[in-house]
Amino acid sequence: MTGMFDMTTERVDQLDAEARRILRLNDRGGYTVPTAGLYPYQWNWDSAFAAFGFAAFDIDRAWTELETLMAGQWENGMVPHIQFHVSDPGYFPGADVWGTDGAVGKGEGRVASSGISQPAVAASFAWRIYQKDPGAGMARLRGMFPRLMAFHRWFIAARAESGAVAISHPWEAGRDNAPDWDEAMAGFEPEGVAAYTRRDTGHVDPKMRPTKADYDRYIWLVQFGRERKWDDAAIAAESPFRVADPTLTFTLMRACRDLARIADALGEDRTEIDGWITRLEAGAETLWNPDTACYDSRNLRTGRLAGCVTNASFLGWWGGLRDGQPLDTLHRILAAAPYSVPSYDPTSPKFEGLRYWRGPVWGVMNMMVGVGLAEAGLKTEAERVRSDTARLISEHGFAEYFDPHNGTPAGGGTFTWTAAIWLGWASPNAEEL
Numbered sequence: 001m002t003g004m005f006d007m008t009t010e011r012v013d014q015l016d017a018e019a020r021r022i023l024r025l026n027d028r029g030g031y032t033v034p035t036a037g038l039y040p041y042q043w044n045w046d047s048a049f050a051a052f053g054f055a056a057f058d059i060d061r062a063w064t065e066l067e068t069l070m071a072g073q074w075e076n077g078m079v080p081h082i083q084f085h086v087s088d089p090g091y092f093p094g095a096d097v098w099g100t101d102g103a104v105g106k107g108e109g110r111v112a113s114s115g116i117s118q119p120a121v122a123a124s125f126a127w128r129i130y131q132k133d134p135g136a137g138m139a140r141l142r143g144m145f146p147r148l149m150a151f152h153r154w155f156i157a158a159r160a161e162s163g164a165v166a167i168s169h170p171w172e173a174g175r176d177n178a179p180d181w182d183e184a185m186a187g188f189e190p191e192g193v194a195a196y197t198r199r200d201t202g203h204v205d206p207k208m209r210p211t212k213a214d215y216d217r218y219i220w221l222v223q224f225g226r227e228r229k230w231d232d233a234a235i236a237a238e239s240p241f242r243v244a245d246p247t248l249t250f251t252l253m254r255a256c257r258d259l260a261r262i263a264d265a266l267g268e269d270r271t272e273i274d275g276w277i278t279r280l281e282a283g284a285e286t287l288w289n290p291d292t293a294c295y296d297s298r299n300l301r302t303g304r305l306a307g308c309v310t311n312a313s314f315l316g317w318w319g320g321l322r323d324g325q326p327l328d329t330l331h332r333i334l335a336a337a338p339y340s341v342p343s344y345d346p347t348s349p350k351f352e353g354l355r356y357w358r359g360p361v362w363g364v365m366n367m368m369v370g371v372g373l374a375e376a377g378l379k380t381e382a383e384r385v386r387s388d389t390a391r392l393i394s395e396h397g398f399a400e401y402f403d404p405h406n407g408t409p410a411g412g413g414t415f416t417w418t419a420a421i422w423l424g425w426a427s428p429n430a431e432e433l
């Protein structure tokens with residue numbers, strides 16, 4: 001027995017082997033797809049998590065993953081949320097719909113990509129991978145440093161006008177259909193959306209995916225950005241959809257702290273990074289909701305907080321904050337479902353246990369919440385989050401997400417980032433982070 005609920009060492013070894021197999025299975029040579037079929041390209045934060053998973057058994061491959069990701073960076077510093085290395089008719093919306101060729105900041109000759117970004121976790125994993133083998137990692141870290149600087153600089157300039165980091169599209173938060181955006185999404189009509197056929201619901205049960213009302217607006221926002229040639233300033237000024245989000249804010253805050261550590265290790269100047277951290281810390285305060293006693297999203301068009309208790313509400317610890325964190329609210333949520341951390345408050349009428357970001361548990365969010373709690377010395381809560389994640393995977397496999405009440409696996413299977421956080425964190429064999 002390993003001491004972590006009832007898992008034998010044989011079972012743990014079996015799961016470790018299965019997780020490694022999944023990473024190899026989804027490896028397309030230099031980059032990893034989240035899962036075949038449903039997501040056939042390189043996604044930004046999925047890829048950074050994949051690097052973290054590879055680092056448990058193949059450091060060289062881990063660096064390659066991050067290097068491929070950062071090679072897709074636009075001239076303006078943005079690292080796109082999808083890189084379309086190949087063409088795959090099984091996915092919508094593809095490169096033709098995004099229409100980023102000739103976009104502001106794209107630069108010639110870069111791989112076809114989407115026109116938005118995703119949570120900036122790359123620097124945090126670059127720092128971890130480097131620490132596992134500084135000798136092997138120093139040159140690669142040095143090569144990546146200017147790109148990571150440009151990425152963070154872009155985020156601050158293009159998305160942090162309120163101090164907190166805003167999304168220009170729900171896909172940018174990674175939490176696509178979170179209730180956080182309901183007000184902002186209802187604030188415009190998706191008029192003029194060209195006819196389209198969804199592909200996601202051909203791979204996965206529609207009740208586990210966003211609704212048509214959401215999808216029409218996702219595509220409308222893509223058209224809106226494309227019409228402005230993906231000009232960040234024009235989109236920020238004119239789009240009806242602009243929401244400051246705790247996921248982007250706290251992942252960037254953490255990534256800036258890790259980038260500052262990288263700068264120290266490389267003997268580079270960290271002054272600019274420290275300025276970003278100060279700004280993000282002030283911005284995070286604008287996301288505190290006294291009514292729900294946790295971090296929330298704020299619709300920058302109306303100024304209103306969303307009133308949503310989500311798994312992103314508990315990322316402040318990961319961001320490095322210690323004072324005034326939502327511990328009471330976390331305790332309430334941990335008591336509300338046997339498997340933590342639900343992506344949405346199970347006591348809310350809007351909760352849906354299988355619908356993507358409106359209830360299910362996501363391993364990657366659990367890892368960031370759990371590691372943050374552990375770093376803050378909240379051992380009991382940290383262990384609860386970690387052992388729930390391990391239990392979900394052991395009982396239900398490496399699914400994309402899980403129902404927090406009964407563990408039902410949902411979304412895609414053989415999922416890269418679920419395998420990655422198993423190897424790097426949830427497995428009893430994982431190294432202490």
Ligand code: DGY
Pocket residue numbers: 081092171176200
């Ligand atoms: C999808 O296609 O569902 C993705 O989440 C978009 O990034």
